[in-house]
Amino acid sequence: MNVWQLLIESFPRIILPGLAMTVPLTIFAFALALVIAVITAVIVYADVPVLAYIARIYIWMIRGTPLLVQLMVGYYGPSAFGIKPNGFVVAVIVFAINEGAYCAETIRGCMEGVSKGQLEAGYCVGLSYPKIMIHVILPQAFRAAFPALFNSMISMVKDTSLASNITVTEMFLATRQIAGRTYQFLPLYLEVAFIYLMFSTILELIQRRGEKRLGRYDRDVAGS
Amino acid sequence: MTETLLEVKNLHKTFDHAEVLKGVSLSVMPGEVVAIVGPSGAGKTTLLRCLNMLERADAGELVFDGEHYDPAGFGRREASKLHKKTGFVFQDYNLFANKTAMENVTLGLTSGRGMNRHKAEEIAAEMLRKVGMEEKSDRFPLHLSGGQQQRVAIARALAADPKIIYFDEPTSALDPELTGEVLEVIRKLKDSGITMMIVTHELSFARDVSTRMIFMEEGSIIEEGNTREFFADPKNERTRAFIGMNVDGTEKEEQ
Numbered sequence: 141m142n143v144w145q146l147l148i149e150s151f152p153r154i155i156l157p158g159l160a161m162t163v164p165l166t167i168f169a170f171a172l173a174l175v176i177a178v179i180t181a182v183i184v185y186a187d188v189p190v191l192a193y194i195a196r197i198y199i200w201m202i203r204g205t206p207l208l209v210q211l212m213v214g215y216y217g218p219s220a221f222g223i224k225p226n227g228f229v230v231a232v233i234v235f236a237i238n239e240g241a242y243c244a245e246t247i248r249g250c251m252e253g254v255s256k257g258q259l260e261a262g263y264c265v266g267l268s269y270p271k272i273m274i275h276v277i278l279p280q281a282f283r284a285a286f287p288a289l290f291n292s293m294i295s296m297v298k299d300t301s302l303a304s305n306i307t308v309t310e311m312f313l314a315t316r317q318i319a320g321r322t323y324q325f326l327p328l329y330l331e332v333a334f335i336y337l338m339f340s341t342i343l344e345l346i347q348r349r350g351e352k353r354l355g356r357y358d359r360d361v362a363g364s
Numbered sequence: 365m366t367e368t369l370l371e372v373k374n375l376h377k378t379f380d381h382a383e384v385l386k387g388v389s390l391s392v393m394p395g396e397v398v399a400i401v402g403p404s405g406a407g408k409t410t411l412l413r414c415l416n417m418l419e420r421a422d423a424g425e426l427v428f429d430g431e432h433y434d435p436a437g438f439g440r441r442e443a444s445k446l447h448k449k450t451g452f453v454f455q456d457y458n459l460f461a462n463k464t465a466m467e468n469v470t471l472g473l474t475s476g477r478g479m480n481r482h483k484a485e486e487i488a489a490e491m492l493r494k495v496g497m498e499e500k501s502d503r504f505p506l507h508l509s510g511g512q513q514q515r516v517a518i519a520r521a522l523a524a525d526p527k528i529i530y531f532d533e534p535t536s537a538l539d540p541e542l543t544g545e546v547l548e549v550i551r552k553l554k555d556s557g558i559t560m561m562i563v564t565h566e567l568s569f570a571r572d573v574s575t576r577m578i579f580m581e582e583g584s585i586i587e588e589g590n591t592r593e594f595f596a597d598p599k600n601e602r603t604r605a606f607i608g609m610n611v612d613g614t615e616k617e618e619q
């Protein structure tokens with residue numbers, strides 16, 4: 141079979157698992173990661189007794205161990221108790237927990253970057269601490285963290301290929317399977333690389349639009 | 365008979381071994397405009413911050429609007445109770461950077477006091493009008509000049525109808541040509557009868573706007589009194605020196 145023919149025929153067989161697995165995995169995991177990250181960041185920022193300590197241990201352990209190992213532990217851990225987990229569910233949870241730790245640090249760093257005066261002004265107009273977080277500190281921190289968070293997300297799209305190790309048939313595993321049958325390794329891996337690049341490019345475009353929208357209050361709009 | 369609005373006794377505060385407030389006591393009656401002056405490092409900002417519970421004092425007593433507060437050991441709830449009755453204008457404005465001028469004024473009303481949005485916006489519009497900022501109510505702080513930001517900050521402090529507004533050098537971060545508009549706004553507030561405590565380096569403004577002067581140095585109140593007497597006949601040698609250094613003679617004699 142001609143290489144070009146193979147590439148064309150394999151394209152849907154690679155991109156379909158991409159749309160069915162890689163994309164939902166990224167979206168679910170990242171959304172969950174953001175929730176974990178915000179909660180963790182606020183706990184550390186506010187230095188909540190006990191919880192802040194636990195949050196720091198969580199960040200320390202996640203950042204200090206390989207993602208692949210975390211996936212394995214997440215997948216084989218339940219098996220030790222006789223539960224056969226669903227690979228996709230495990231992947232979503234492990235990616236969320238992993239990404240959550242990194243994003244927590246990103247967001248917390250940006251929260252620290254918001255001036256103390258904003259917090260004090262919040263108190264002075266009669267806002268409670270949680271309300272100041274929600275209406276003042278977090279929105280500003282998010283604006284500052286936005287590029288870095290998107291960076292993490294783009295990174296994660298590619299990391300999802302690791303989920304193939306726990307039976308999730310995402311794009312990379314699909315590619316490997318075709319390559320194993322046809323022995324056309326290089327063209328197929330280049331093809332999947334191209335598809336990852338497409339996905340990342342779409343995210344970059346979304347990032348650019350998002351930054352424009354968020355830019356309202358800290359970019360100079362001449363004559364506005 | 366009017367009751368004292370604010371009474372503080374024996375306020376002490378030490379920052380890493382430096383005693384910044386050495387037992388400050390003062391009281392304010394409703395409607396008074398008290399100006400606090402003194403050299404840099406005298407503890408004026410610290411005093412204001414302790415009075416509004418932005419800073420924890422080491423010791424002291426505070427009675428505000430008939431209620432006792434602990435300026436040394438307060439928690440968030442106690443501070444929040446006080447903040448519902450006071451306004452504070454910062455030297456560097458501290459407008460919420462992610463909120464428009466209008467939202468800066470409404471946020472405390474809606475999220476802090478549970479007022480409905482419509483009512484809050486009505487009040488905010490009126491406050492912004494008072495400070496001459498109604499035209500720019502949908503601008504973000506970054507797109508306002510310092511003087512405009514400070515006027516919005518004053519509108520924000522006014523919005524919840526506080527019993528007192530504290531000003532910490534409201535014009536000292538401003539370019540000289542912008543101080544006038546802010547001072548003018550404060551002058552107008554005086555006419556509306558609101559109680560104010562203003563830390564300022566602008567002696568002529570203090571003299572013009574205040575009903576009472578306080579001169580602080582090295583963490584203590586050196587002299588205080590009725591504004592006219594304070595300038596006409598300062599009792600303390602250091603007060604005299606301070607006034608002499610900061611106001612020229614011609615200005616000292618008028619009025």
Ligand SMILES: Nc1ncnc2c1ncn2[C@@H]1O[C@H](COP(=O)(O)OP(=O)(O)OP(=O)(O)O)[C@@H](O)[C@H]1O
Nearest residue numbers: 379380382384402403404405406407408409410411
């Ligand atoms: N957070 C702080 N930590 C340590 N020292 C502080 C702190 N805040 C103020 N100080 C010190 O306390 C002293 C009084 O400061 P404060 O800001 O109250 O003076 P001030 O009268 O407002 O001066 P200025 O006219 O320059 O504003 C200064 O020596 C200052 O360095």
Ligand SMILES: [Mg+2]
Nearest residue numbers: 408409410533
């Ligand atoms: Mg000061």
